[in-house]
Amino acid sequence: VAGLPGVPRVAHAVQGLLGRERTPAGAPLAAPPTPFNGPVGPRRAVAFGDLPLAEVKRIRTALGGSVNDVVMAVCASALRSWLDKRGALPDGPLVAGVPVSLRRDGSATAPDAGGGNEVSLMSVPLAVDVPDPAARYAAVRADMERAKRRFVGTSGAWVRDLTGMVPAALAGPVARLALNVLPGLAVRPVNLIVSNVPGPQFPLYLCGARVLAYYPLSVVSGVSGGLNITVFSYDGTVHVGLVSCRDLVPDPGELVAHLDDAMDELRALAEG
Numbered sequence: 001v002a003g004l005p006g007v008p009r010v011a012h013a014v015q016g017l018l019g020r021e022r023t024p025a026g027a028p029l030a031a032p033p034t035p036f037n038g039p040v041g042p043r044r045a046v047a048f049g050d051l052p053l054a055e056v057k058r059i060r061t062a063l064g065g066s067v068n069d070v071v072m073a074v075c076a077s078a079l080r081s082w083l084d085k086r087g088a089l090p091d092g093p094l095v096a097g098v099p100v101s102l103r104r105d106g107s108a109t110a111p112d113a114g115g116g117n118e119v120s121l122m123s124v125p126l127a128v129d130v131p132d133p134a135a136r137y138a139a140v141r142a143d144m145e146r147a148k149r150r151f152v153g154t155s156g157a158w159v160r161d162l163t164g165m166v167p168a169a170l171a172g173p174v175a176r177l178a179l180n181v182l183p184g185l186a187v188r189p190v191n192l193i194v195s196n197v198p199g200p201q202f203p204l205y206l207c208g209a210r211v212l213a214y215y216p217l218s219v220v221s222g223v224s225g226g227l228n229i230t231v232f233s234y235d236g237t238v239h240v241g242l243v244s245c246r247d248l249v250p251d252p253g254e255l256v257a258h259l260d261d262a263m264d265e266l267r268a269l270a271e272g
Contacts (some may be wrong), residue, residue: 077262
């Protein structure tokens with residue numbers, strides 16, 4: 001194994017990370033047990049939904065915050081409804097892993113990179129434990145802001161740095177190893193991944209045909225939880241893709257319905 005390309009550099013980097021003192025960012029976030037956190041099997045279930053981007057922006061304007069805050073609040077409310085229906089609401093917030101871009105110059109390729117994406121994972125509390133919609137939205141906004149400040153003060157690039165040292169075929173196993181062995185450094189244990197990717201707000205075409213929708217799908221694993229919510233905004237619509245371990249969440253379409261209910265809840269709050 002030591003003879004594989006990049007492995008000595010990974011070993012050296014891991015030793016360096018283990019030798020660092022923990023950054024003064026507070027205690028690690030604790031992800032509570034949920035029905036979608038368990039052994040992830042090979043079977044998957046998927047579901048798709050749509051949210052009007054104009055409505056999301058109107059809610060943002062009325063309640064404050066960002067489009068991403070609204071998306072996270074919608075997810076928090078939908079997850080709260082889903083968990084409450086099963087008698088599985090935790091006493092505290094969920095912990096969502098939120099992918100974030102590490103590029104600072106907005107360019108397609110950072111100066112020190114060899115191309116490709118520069119993404120790491122930020123752990124964010126998701127206030128499913130807050131019953132009042134207005135208080136829940138305020139909690140999501142505040143938690144997102146705190147998470148961003150905490151992430152900036154940590155070695156948020158360490159997973160990307162490790163995977164960038166090895167051949168592409170080994171990058172996935174190295175990332176899983178790092179997330180399992182070193183959860184307390186920059187990436188804490190999470191209940192699920194929630195990703196919001198802004199896309200083009202104009203129509204795209206493929207071989208002359210207009211692309212009507214762009215539904216994203218990601219992955220689930222024992223590390224990231226048995227549920228993944230990925231959002232992609234395109235041409236005035238927020239497209240939502242859910243993928244789950246079928247053994248843990250057999251019908252993610254139910255969550256899509258809760259997303260619609262959560263939008264109605266926030267819309268009423270914004271109009272009130």
